[in-house]
Amino acid sequence: MATITDARVIVTSPGRNFVTLKITTSDGVTGLGDATLNGRELAVAGYLRDHVVPLLIGRDPARIEDTWQYLYKGAYWRRGPVTMTAIAAVDTALWDIKGKVAGLPLYELLGGKAREGAMVYGHASGGDVAELLDDIARFRDLGYQAIRAQAAVPGTPGSYGVRHGRGVYEPANASLPDEQMWSTEAYLDFAPGYLAAVRERFGFHFHLLHDVHHRLTPTEAGRLGRRLEDLRLFWMEDPTPAELQESFRQIRQATTTPIAVGEVFNSIWDCQQLITERLIDYIRVSVVHAGGITHVRRIFNLAELYQVRTGSHGATDLSPVSMAAAVHLDVTVPNFGVQEYMEHEPVTHEVFRPTYELRDGALHPSTAPGLGVEMDEEAAAHFPYEPKYLPVSRRADGSVHDW
Known part of the structure; x- marks a missing residue:
């Protein structure tokens, strides 16, 4: 049975900031998952690196539903954009791996x-x-x-x-x-x-x-x-x-x-x-x-x-x-x-x-x-993270409005 042997978080900014999770199995198969949360990218990157990646090593990459439930219910602190974006990155990467192992595009x-x-x-x-x-x-x-x-x-x-x-x-x-x-x-x-x-x-x-x-x-x-x-x-x-x-x-x-x-x-x-x-x-x-x-x-x-x-x-x-x-x-x-x-x-x-x-x-x-997307990590290294925020709206009286 294949297991997850490595999971790495890659932060790069080719045109804008992106956070990507790359999972590798003991069979050498890799999967990519997007973990980008606009304006709060490093919050998800830290959540993945510090709290999720250690939990993935040794797990069976084929058990996607079990991994989803483990990360969602096991955290106790459920939902929210940071947690759910981190879970999404893992989930998407595992589906990418499953497609590659099966030799089929994800839609199949x-x-x-x-x-x-x-x-x-x-x-x-x-x-x-x-x-x-x-x-x-x-x-x-x-x-x-x-x-x-x-x-x-x-x-x-x-x-x-x-x-x-x-x-x-x-x-x-x-x-x-x-x-x-x-x-x-x-x-x-x-x-x-x-x-x-x-x-x-x-x-x-x-x-x-x-x-x-x-x-x-x-x-x-x-x-x-x-x-x-x-x-x-x-x-x-x-x-x-x-x-x-x-x-x-x-x-x-x-x-x-x-x-x-x-x-x-x-x-x-x-x-x-x-x-x-x-x-x-x-x-x-x-x-x-x-x-x-x-x-x-x-x-x-x-x-x-x-x-x-x-x-x-x-x-x-x-x-x-x-x-x-x-x-x-x-x-x-x-x-x-x-x-x-x-x-x-x-x-x-x-x-x-x-x-x-x-x-x-x-x-x-x-x-x-799988997904049909490849990532050039050498190229990614040439585009370091750049702090960028979304705007804030204010009414004419100075009060904050919904952007």
Whole structure:
């Protein structure tokens, strides 16, 4: 029987910070797991090095479910983003190993394909409406079938989701948090107009998405949803902070605009009420932040029972390792909806070498055994960790708001 003989945490910053767990077995098989928690990367790296890695040595890598339960229940202090991201890294690496031992791509171990590829949505944005429309046109020309639209609110530096220049949008960009001014009133006045402009120019022959990013009260979100109904959004994302799951009932009663939420969720219990009471339409948990493939499958299976579809988080704070895991899972689940996808900077691929492919607005998983991602550790060593924080939003009166 093979055993785990080594587990190492690799922190590298090719374009942005990533934390990766590499597990090696006595047979010489290796597996990779993403452990990146944006803005809190070293907390997970320390948790893995100091508290998890010593527990892995000598364990059977094939016993994935047992290892998951051991790390979750055995810690006593359950859930939370640091713990669940660390568990996710172990879980994903073990699935990678299992695929390599079996000589099969991960999707085959998960039951085989239910679709050929996973439709993705791209991130169009602009400093004004004209720039946004040009960016929408760019994504349409690239073949995207689903596009998220965000534009800078005039006079509001804290507008979410707007990249600067033509590069990749990465909000974690300062050695200390960038404090940004936010006006909900200005946003609510402006956003419906630019989303209507997108539909007026491009019509309804593609899926249009919009991210509110937790910034509204349930009452405000209900009002916005009503104003957007004629635009037939694919979804309105994160309309209000989701700690109080019951608050989504008020939004649901106020509007028929579909609702997506969950990128900050870490477990099935964070979204149990939202799913079982069908207060949302799409669940956005990711493999890296919600306990790995093993636990995310449980969430997706629960969601299927209540006709809630998947829409997993897929920003650049997921390394190509967890993006690959997401695509393998996406093509196997019956209730797939859409997959968020942001291309990594070219420098990222000097370290991570994935073999999934983007074609015709969809990601297609690798047919290589396991996840289909290799990591160049020599290249990783050339990109040391750089402290980076996500921004903090403040209202005009100086009080802290949800970013």
